Amino acid sequence: MILRSNPVAPDPRVEKEARALVEAGYKVKVVAWDRKGELPRLEETPHGTVERLPIKGNFGSGLANLLPLARFNLALLWYLLKRRSTYDAIHACDFDTVLPALLAGKLLRKQVIYDVFDFYADMLRATPGWLKAIIRKIDLKVMGWVDGVILADEARVDQIRGASPKYLAFIYNSPAIDGPLPLPPEPPPLRIAYVGLLQVERGILQVVELLRQRPEWHLDLAGFGGDEELIKREIAGLPNVRYHGRVPYGKAIELMAEAHVLFATYDPSIPNHRYSSANKLFEAMAIGRPIVVARGTGMDRLVERYGLGFVVEYGRLDELERAFNRVASWNQEERRNFAHKARGIYEAEFSWEKMKRELLDLYQKLD
Structure with a gap:
């Protein structure tokens, strides 16, 4: 049971x-x-x-x-x-x-x-x-x-x-993904994805605010949780944010694979976040996508050790924008190289x- x-x-x-x-x-x-x-x-x-x-x-x-x-x-x-x-x-x-x-x-x-x-x-x-x-x-x-x-x-x-x-x-929290590596989509626009628990302490509203300022970027958002209604109100009327609600796991992986970058910018002032080992970090590795995480959370050490993405200070929109801009500047060869490197780390260490x-x-x- x-x-x-x-x-x-x-x-x-x-x-x-x-x-x-x-x-x-x-x-x-x-x-x-x-x-x-x-x-x-x-x-x-x-x-x-x-x-x-x-x-x-x-x-x-x-x-x-x-x-x-x-x-x-x-x-x-x-x-x-x-x-x-x-x-x-x-x-x-x-x-x-x-x-x-x-x-x-x-x-x-x-x-x-x-x-x-x-x-x-x-x-x-x-x-x-x-x-x-x-x-x-x-x-x-x-x-x-x-x-x-x-x-x-x-x-x-x-x-x-x-x-x-x-x-x-x-x-x-490694995903059970062993199929072929999904290659990143051709930009533009820069595609960002978040699928998971909908709580404001996970940096979602900061990314939404950034999307207000950068209408050329696109966010796919899915999940459920205690702040679902609040987040839905915040994204209402934003044409570059698409809300999918609760989705099955296969669809979640599909949404992330269709993105160029993921984020898991949890608030490190919450004790549990300082030890977080989020699904999203390992899913990002398995599908070969960079991830942006907050400094002082349990994920930042792995991201920095293995070069899996970017670490930013929680709540700093300028640092968040800089990280997303870095990904937006990559050419398709750089995206593919990163995807193969991340998948290799997943298979060797975290499968x-x-x-x-x-x-x-x-x-x-x-x-």
């Missing part, structure tokens, strides 16, 4: 891990939270059966979402208890699913894997500091009580200092095949 507090429609990391387990011979069910109650309750997919619990709730609303989250956790616990004979292991994604997983695991003697996509206390946006401190203490304790912990990057060990996991694995072996090794240790 893989537990996730979003509808998994899509969720690239959940889908990749679930598919890897299916391919290794495990029977997998994903239990997800459909906060709007608009998606199919049951769905058969290549990564197993997805069952969505339709419990009303919102993204990014802090204490206002506490009661829906409690309902979701109780529903998860009841689900796990009622179906006790149908599974051997629980794979809990993030803190907002791990407590029912741990309780069911202890009561029923099931193995529990805790997959920390983001350290929960550091990602809460509208939650009082005292509550974050309590969550942090509980979270670190839980990491020592489960059977194994997965982190998205070795750098995050510092973020969970004080925890004592029995087993610890590192699985990067999903390598990450998949880490996941299966962890499960085999616990068998």
Whole structure:
């Protein structure tokens, strides 16, 4: 049982891990939270059966979402208890699913894997500091009580200092992309893409403001999240910004491959962003596109070490514009050379095949 507090429609990391387990011979069910109650309750997919619990709730609303989250956790616990004979292991994604997983695991003697996509206390946006401190203490304790912990990057060990996991694995947010390298489109115009969580702390509004000033550039924007309506209002009337809403993962990769440059300029003042290991960084590598990231986030060291794009100060439109201008100035040979270099780094260091072996090794240790 893989537990996730979003509808998994899509969720690239959940889908990749679930598919890897299916391919290794495990029977997998994903239990997800459909906060709007608009998606199919049951769905058969290549990564197993997805069952969505339709419990009303919102993204990014802090204490206002506490009661829906409690309902979701109780529903998860009841689900796990009622179906006790149908599974051997629980794979809990993030803190907002791990407590029912741990309780069911202890009561029923099931193995529990805790997959920390983001350290929960550091990602809460509208939650009082005292509550974050309590969550942090509980979270670190839980990491020592489960059977194994997965982190998205070795750098995050510092973020969970004080925890004592029995087993610890590192699985990067690498995409499962192994097809031919998509060659960059011919400019102009410069095409920029962002597909992901729609939150203002991810630098989206700064890029939108830049697009107001540079009408000859084009932005493809897709995803969902707590600031979706705000962002939609900001882009209304901009002819050079195209909003795609929630898209399946294949379409997400297609939108990024049709761009010349991606961005993931997260606000480094948010603790969780200082350890970020975003899907977009590894997707950019796999499809051979440069990426612009903010200094002081978990991605800047990899971008600088391997020459994967550009690092800018968060909120500095002049630096952002300079980075995009650099990409716009490349000729097609330079674009192709960069694409082949980035794809080579992905395949040598960060491919999903390598990450998949880490996941299966962890499960085999616990068998």
